[in-house]
Amino acid sequence: DxxxxxxxxNRITKTGKRIMLECSQTKGHDRMYWYRQxxxxxxxxxxxxxxxxxxxxxxxxxxxxxxxxxxxxxxxxLESAIPNQTALYFCATSDPLTGEELFFGEGSRLTVL
Amino acid sequence: AQRVTQPEKLLxxxxxAPVELKCNYSYSGSPELFWYVQxxxxxxxxxxxHISRExxxxxxxxxxxxxxxxxLKKPFAQEEDSAMYYCALTPxxxxxxxxxxxxxxxxxx
Numbered sequence: 001d002x003x004x005x006x007x008x009x010n011r012i013t014k015t016g017k018r019i020m021l022e023c024s025q026t027k028g029h030d031r032m033y034w035y036r037q038x039x040x041x042x043x044x045x046x047x048x049x050x051x052x053x054x055x056x057x058x059x060x061x062x063x064x065x066x067x068x069x070x071x072x073x074x075x076x077x078l079e080s081a082i083p084n085q086t087a088l089y090f091c092a093t094s095d096p097l098t099g100e101e102l103f104f105g106e107g108s109r110l111t112v113l
Numbered sequence: 114a115q116r117v118t119q120p121e122k123l124l125x126x127x128x129x130a131p132v133e134l135k136c137n138y139s140y141s142g143s144p145e146l147f148w149y150v151q152x153x154x155x156x157x158x159x160x161x162x163h164i165s166r167e168x169x170x171x172x173x174x175x176x177x178x179x180x181x182x183x184x185l186k187k188p189f190a191q192e193e194d195s196a197m198y199y200c201a202l203t204p205x206x207x208x209x210x211x212x213x214x215x216x217x218x219x220x221x222x
Binding site: 031033035040041042043044045048050056058059090092094096099100101102104105106107 | 117119122145147149156157158159162199203208209210211212213214215
């Protein structure tokens with residue numbers, strides 16, 4: 001089955017450490033997204049990419065960076081993690097030709113101590 | 114600014130009761146609106162979108178442009194409907210989805 005895979009699924013780290021969350025997809029979709037989920041705040045868009053050469057900031061990009069290494073891969077980096085970046089992070093993909101439906105990964109739970 | 118507001122964090126009903134999850138949006142153009150659902154231990158997934166006007170798992174949602182609302186309704190709730198529900202909006206031709214804060218629906222036996 002075509003899928004969206006996130007690694008790691010869980011990570012505990014310390015303040016100041018560099019962290020990378022990876023997302024790969026076998027759906028063949030050009031569009032990829034990173035969201036974070038916080039209780040009471042819902043999902044907020046961090047970065048999105050419509051193709052390999054296209055990177056766009058979302059609502060809350062400060063403190064994050066991304067890399068679109070290939071159509072299938074979109075990585076999210078925290079250069080110097082801080083405790084308020086503790087959250088559940090979701091990668092998603094979409095195909096504009098079939099509508100705006102997002103297909104989500106299972107999530108990466110990050111805890112910054 | 115584009116915004117989606119779900120005023121209820123938690124909605125608790127008994128099995129068989131009607132359900133209405135509220136969603137209001139702020140957008141000056143013609144939005145595309147969606148409801149996503151996250152069941153326990155499952156991925157977030159699309160439930161329905163307003164342009165398709167379909168009923169999924171007994172849920173319907175009507176876009177009311179006058180009230181800028183897109184409430185999700187079901188006449189008789191089932192226990193398996195218990196989940197987190199997100200309302201979302203795509204501003205025209207942007208390709209990005211803006212989510213509300215989410216409402217947890219708890220259906221009691």
